[in-house]
Amino acid sequence: MPMMTSQQYEDSLRKLNLVVYMFGERIKNVVDNPIIRPSMNAVALTYELAHRPEYEDIMTATSHVTGKKINRFTHIHQNNGDLVKKSKMGRLIGAQTGCCFQRCVGMDALNALSINTYNIDAKYCTKYHERFIDYLKYVQENDLTCDGAMTDPKGDRSLPPHKQSDPDMFMHVVEEKKKGIIVRGAKVHQTGAVNSHEIIVMPTISMREADRDFAISFALPSDTEGIIYIMGRQSCDTRKMEGPGNIDQGNTLYGGHEAMVIFDNVFVPWERVFMYKEYDFAGELVEQFASYHRQSYACKVGVGDVLIGATQAIAKYNGVEMASHVRDKIIEMNHLNETLYCGCIACASEGHKEASGTYAVDTLLANVHKQNVTRFPFEIARLAQDIAGGLMVTLPSQKDYDCPEIGKWMDKYFRGNAEYPTEERMRILRLIENMTLGTAAVGYLTESMHGAGSPQAQRIMIARQVNLDEKEKLAKKLCGIKKEEK
Amino acid sequence: MRHKKGRKIKPGIKYCGGCNPKYDRADVVKKMQHVLKDKVDFGSLEDEEISGILVVVGCETACVDASRFKKIPIWVITQPGDAEKFICDMK
Ligand SMILES: Cc1cc2nc3c(=O)[nH]c(=O)nc-3n(C[C@H](O)[C@H](O)[C@H](O)COP(=O)(O)OP(=O)(O)OC[C@H]3O[C@@H](n4cnc5c(N)ncnc54)[C@H](O)[C@@H]3O)c2cc1C
Ligand code: SF4
Numbered sequence: 106m107p108m109m110t111s112q113q114y115e116d117s118l119r120k121l122n123l124v125v126y127m128f129g130e131r132i133k134n135v136v137d138n139p140i141i142r143p144s145m146n147a148v149a150l151t152y153e154l155a156h157r158p159e160y161e162d163i164m165t166a167t168s169h170v171t172g173k174k175i176n177r178f179t180h181i182h183q184n185n186g187d188l189v190k191k192s193k194m195g196r197l198i199g200a201q202t203g204c205c206f207q208r209c210v211g212m213d214a215l216n217a218l219s220i221n222t223y224n225i226d227a228k229y230c231t232k233y234h235e236r237f238i239d240y241l242k243y244v245q246e247n248d249l250t251c252d253g254a255m256t257d258p259k260g261d262r263s264l265p266p267h268k269q270s271d272p273d274m275f276m277h278v279v280e281e282k283k284k285g286i287i288v289r290g291a292k293v294h295q296t297g298a299v300n301s302h303e304i305i306v307m308p309t310i311s312m313r314e315a316d317r318d319f320a321i322s323f324a325l326p327s328d329t330e331g332i333i334y335i336m337g338r339q340s341c342d343t344r345k346m347e348g349p350g351n352i353d354q355g356n357t358l359y360g361g362h363e364a365m366v367i368f369d370n371v372f373v374p375w376e377r378v379f380m381y382k383e384y385d386f387a388g389e390l391v392e393q394f395a396s397y398h399r400q401s402y403a404c405k406v407g408v409g410d411v412l413i414g415a416t417q418a419i420a421k422y423n424g425v426e427m428a429s430h431v432r433d434k435i436i437e438m439n440h441l442n443e444t445l446y447c448g449c450i451a452c453a454s455e456g457h458k459e460a461s462g463t464y465a466v467d468t469l470l471a472n473v474h475k476q477n478v479t480r481f482p483f484e485i486a487r488l489a490q491d492i493a494g495g496l497m498v499t500l501p502s503q504k505d506y507d508c509p510e511i512g513k514w515m516d517k518y519f520r521g522n523a524e525y526p527t528e529e530r531m532r533i534l535r536l537i538e539n540m541t542l543g544t545a546a547v548g549y550l551t552e553s554m555h556g557a558g559s560p561q562a563q564r565i566m567i568a569r570q571v572n573l574d575e576k577e578k579l580a581k582k583l584c585g586i587k588k589e590e591k
Numbered sequence: 592m593r594h595k596k597g598r599k600i601k602p603g604i605k606y607c608g609g610c611n612p613k614y615d616r617a618d619v620v621k622k623m624q625h626v627l628k629d630k631v632d633f634g635s636l637e638d639e640e641i642s643g644i645l646v647v648v649g650c651e652t653a654c655v656d657a658s659r660f661k662k663i664p665i666w667v668i669t670q671p672g673d674a675e676k677f678i679c680d681m682k
């Protein structure tokens with residue numbers, strides 16, 4: 106089954122035996138749970154679009170290992186064109202879903218590991234790359250969704266893993282066996298975890314020799330014994346339980362989710378281990394993954410498209426679309442959004458080939474792009490709220506709207522431009538609320554800030570990547586300073 | 592490029608990926624199919640007997656690699672106006 110349909114994807118999730126908790130209870134039917142379901146719908150769209158002729162050029166690729174047509178989310182980038190298509194795919198699906206569609210993290214983990222396993226082998230004569238390619242074939246042949254699990258709980262941020270008062274604050278090996286290893290720890294903020302078939306674990310920071318037990322990378326089926334999922338809460342999440350198509354939900358079709366994932370003494374067979382105590386390669390894997398994932402925030406451009414569209418619509422419903430300041434603010438929203446797009450296209454176009462043959466994005470430009478992502482969506486959201494007006498946070502519920510005694514008052518007094526029905530105005534306001542402070546704000550705002558690394562992580566990378574000496578030389582030459590610095 | 596009298600021309604449709612299209616590509620194709628139903632037999636690239644390629648792209652970037660189809664005619668639709676021209680040419 107080289108490319109699953111969305112229905113086959115849904116059916117495949119039903120076969121998993123995941124241990125998922127939410128609101129203090131074990132969730133037996135994960136797929137149909139109303140809070141989780143919209144996030145499953147978003148991942149399912151990544152399968153559906155791959156079968157649609159008008160999207161297949163972006164959504165599919167040819168596997169470099171099997172030569173078969175595969176979903177791009179399982180592809181290893183073979184040239185800069187592939188990297189550009191990845192950025193375009195992010196915008197496309199972000200725009201179709203208006204939220205996080207969760208499948209990029211696993212794609213980024215696969216690509217980073219394709220480079221890292223090759224490099225470890227070159228130094229230590231290990232066989233990780235061969236193992237990885239076998240694993241990749243399995244993922245491609247079965248068109249799997251993978252959770253890319255990097256972030257550990259980290260405990261006291263000022264201490265390295267081996268100095269934490271509780272060693273489980275970073276994932277580590279607790280026992281070595283003939284057929285594999287036993288690991289313990291947790292991964293937090295895991296995007297799309299319970300919609301995934303596989304979980305790919307990577308270290309979260311650079312490490313030194315004393316941290317070698319923490320320098321591990323591996324992949325496991327998501328329902329492996331000992332793995333437990335605890336769903337993250339999102340602001341306004343229980344609105345999803347108020348019935349399908351509910352106005353108050355804002356986005357009636359799609360959503361995202363994060364979960365914390367506990368590894369309670371879990372067995373990993375050797376054939377699924379891709380790094381084992383090669384601590385000097387932990388930092389490289391983190392950087393490769395982070396650069397790819399910073400590029401992946403092309404998704405925010407697509408989500409921005411939806412928010413801009415919603416803002417234009419509410420301006421019409423409110424009767425202010427011709428006001429010059431409103432038009433100017435919408436232009437500013439577009440300017441910021443397209444500036445983001447420039448960054449994710451640029452880092453892809455300026456990509457390069459690594460020793461393994463995988464194409465990697467330009468690190469400096471990917472970090473600049475992500476740094477912009479930590480800022481611009483907040484400004485776009487501010488402008489959307491400015492134009493929407495206060496009703497987006499004071500609007501009574503759909504139940505009130507449906508109530509025969511009072512609904513008529515809402516319908517009368519919440520009408521804006523008389524050309525449009527009140528319900529349309531309410532729906533758009535709820536969508537803006539959803540994206541700027543409801544469930545989708547998790548992906549559009551806080552994830553823009555911290556996902557793929559907090560802002561300072563990009564500034565460190567920018568500082569490392571720019572050639573300040575060369576810039577200084579250029580300036581000195583132009584103003585006639587001849588003396589070379591010692 | 593005009594079709595020979597009496598024979599329906601059969602182009603295979605190749606879309607770009609549609610990352611940020613400036614118009615509804617599928618809608619434009621639907622309209623072309625409707626207007627030209629007696630003149631043009633639209634197919635897919637997989638069809639063996641296609642006599643040309645209709646490349647439908649969402650913007651001027653036109654990021655579709657059609658270089659492998661050197662031997663047959665290629666029509667590129669970049670905007671709804673191109674579709675209207677194609678319709679006129681085929682009529
Ligand atoms: C919605 C969402 C989805 C995510 N999805 C995933 C996912 O799918 N997979 C995954 O692996 N991760 C995921 N992440 C995790 C993300 O990568 C982390 O949130 C990010 O790396 C920051 O880590 P943290 O949240 O622990 O914050 P912290 O590390 O606690 O950072 C908080 C602040 O402290 C500062 N700080 C931290 N450590 C230090 C230090 N040593 N010295 C000085 N300052 C410091 C930071 O710069 C920041 O300003 C996701 C995060 C979010 C919010
Ligand atoms: S936030 Fe964006 S990049 Fe991250 S998983 Fe979701 S869609 Fe992909």
